[in-house]
Amino acid sequence: MISRMLLAGTVLAICATAASATDLLQVWEAARQHDPQGAVNQASRAAGATRHEQAAALWRPNLGLSATGGWSNAQSQMNGAQFAMPGSAPVSGASFGTSIHGGNATRWALNAKQALYNPERRAQSAQLGMAAQASEHEWQLAQQDWMLLTTKRYFDVVQAERRLVLLLQQQQAVDKALTEAKDRFALGDAPVTDTHEAQARAQALGAQAIAAGNDLDMARQVLAEVTGLPIQMLTLQAPSRPGVAMAAEPVAIWLQRAEQNNPMLKLQQAQATAAQFEIDKHRASASPTLDLVAQASRDRLSGSGDFGVASNTQSQQMVDVMLNVPLYSGGMRSARLQEAMHLHDKALAELARSRQQVSQMTRAAWLAVHSGQARLAALNAARTASQARLASTQLGRQVGDRTTLDLLNAQNDASAAEWSWLQAQIDTLMAQLRLDAMAGQLGLQQLEAVNAALKN
Numbered sequence: 001m002i003s004r005m006l007l008a009g010t011v012l013a014i015c016a017t018a019a020s021a022t023d024l025l026q027v028w029e030a031a032r033q034h035d036p037q038g039a040v041n042q043a044s045r046a047a048g049a050t051r052h053e054q055a056a057a058l059w060r061p062n063l064g065l066s067a068t069g070g071w072s073n074a075q076s077q078m079n080g081a082q083f084a085m086p087g088s089a090p091v092s093g094a095s096f097g098t099s100i101h102g103g104n105a106t107r108w109a110l111n112a113k114q115a116l117y118n119p120e121r122r123a124q125s126a127q128l129g130m131a132a133q134a135s136e137h138e139w140q141l142a143q144q145d146w147m148l149l150t151t152k153r154y155f156d157v158v159q160a161e162r163r164l165v166l167l168l169q170q171q172q173a174v175d176k177a178l179t180e181a182k183d184r185f186a187l188g189d190a191p192v193t194d195t196h197e198a199q200a201r202a203q204a205l206g207a208q209a210i211a212a213g214n215d216l217d218m219a220r221q222v223l224a225e226v227t228g229l230p231i232q233m234l235t236l237q238a239p240s241r242p243g244v245a246m247a248a249e250p251v252a253i254w255l256q257r258a259e260q261n262n263p264m265l266k267l268q269q270a271q272a273t274a275a276q277f278e279i280d281k282h283r284a285s286a287s288p289t290l291d292l293v294a295q296a297s298r299d300r301l302s303g304s305g306d307f308g309v310a311s312n313t314q315s316q317q318m319v320d321v322m323l324n325v326p327l328y329s330g331g332m333r334s335a336r337l338q339e340a341m342h343l344h345d346k347a348l349a350e351l352a353r354s355r356q357q358v359s360q361m362t363r364a365a366w367l368a369v370h371s372g373q374a375r376l377a378a379l380n381a382a383r384t385a386s387q388a389r390l391a392s393t394q395l396g397r398q399v400g401d402r403t404t405l406d407l408l409n410a411q412n413d414a415s416a417a418e419w420s421w422l423q424a425q426i427d428t429l430m431a432q433l434r435l436d437a438m439a440g441q442l443g444l445q446q447l448e449a450v451n452a453a454l455k456n
Contacts (some may be wrong), residue, residue: 048135
């Protein structure tokens with residue numbers, strides 16, 4: 001059985017003053033600074049942004065420098081040559097020979113290449129630009145999911161705290177009823193069944209309180225790990241209003257916003273466009289290309305041979321226009337083109353499926369927001385009625401008109417009504433955030449609106 005001292009300590013720890021409470025915006029800011037998910041999102045976004053530079057680099061010249069050095073043999077023979085010297089007649093039928101054994105060979109070359117016409121590279125450049133846009137949509141989607149997850153973790157702690165408080169309060173009331181039942185039974189004023197019922201209820205609540213305490217410890221630990229805040233500082237604010245002002249636009253407006261701005265749809269649309277560019281790239285791979293190429297090189301070989309010490313030096317500079325015409329690739333190009341076309345069909349089908357899912361999720365979130373208002377009003381009335389019923393049952397038990405079981409049931413109903421009202425508030429707030437996320441407009445402003453509903 002949980003003691004009243006434990007109840008008092010738990011209530012004091014949870015129901016701290018507003019000045020020391022941590023609100024939702026503070027938790028989100030702490031998560032942005034500490035949660036590794038933020039670094040993951042940012043790194044992915046930065047990696048995607050480099051694709052713009054990759055696309056631009058495809059049309060810049062490529063430069064390369066190569067150099068070699070080593071050991072080499074060379075032998076050359078020329079017969080039937082003619083040569084002439086100043087002041088003498090030409091000599092025909094001459095022979096020349098060179099020979100170097102184990103000589104030192106060196107070579108360097110500077111190469112440059114600039115694409116002038118390349119349809120495949122143009123399609124690849126467009127594909128990289130679209131991939132960069134897709135990374136931005138992916139980042140926005142990840143940020144929204146991260147914000148929703150952090151908010152859910154916040155409310156998990158709030159719910160766990162409130163659940164434990166209600167159970168401990170109910171436990172204290174049942175302990176009191178058990179003591180009264182035992183006293184009345186000793187005086188012969190009540191049957192022994194009242195004692196048994198109160199004892200059974202007390203033991204059940206004790207087990208529930210232990211489980212609720214474990215849930216609270218786990219929820220606090222998770223939130224502390226992603227925010228870096230000490231567990232003892234996680235005194236959170238719960239919803240304190242019967243209802244929160246929500247957007248009054250009709251569902252058609254929200255469906256239109258989701259169709260235009262949902263980051264998942266934008267991401268898959270970009271992926272479908274990139275798949276089309278992949279088709280263009282493989283089609284263009286059969287097209288001729290034109291490049292401007294330039295090269296400067298120098299070769300030197302020196303050493304000794306059959307005719308004594310010798311050396312040979314050759315330098316070359318050239319600027320050319322190179323035409324390349326693909327003729328046959330063994331069927332690889334056509335096979336890759338077919339693959340790209342099927343992948344494009346898949347991307348379009350996934351986009352259509354996602355449109356249906358986003359539409360359904362948007363409609364469900366809108367209905368949850370607007371039905372949540374009526375649900376909150378009904379649960380608030382039920383909470384008030386359950387408290388009035390509990391008060392009248394307590395009075396009736398004192399005068400003997402009500403049994404111990406009636407009192408225990410009234411206490412259970414009052415706790416259940418309080419718990420349902422808190423859950424409904426959190427569900428409605430989360431539904432509003434999910435609706436904003438579906439429309440692609442979940443951000444700090446929407447989080448501030450939810451945070452305002454938590455302040456006393």
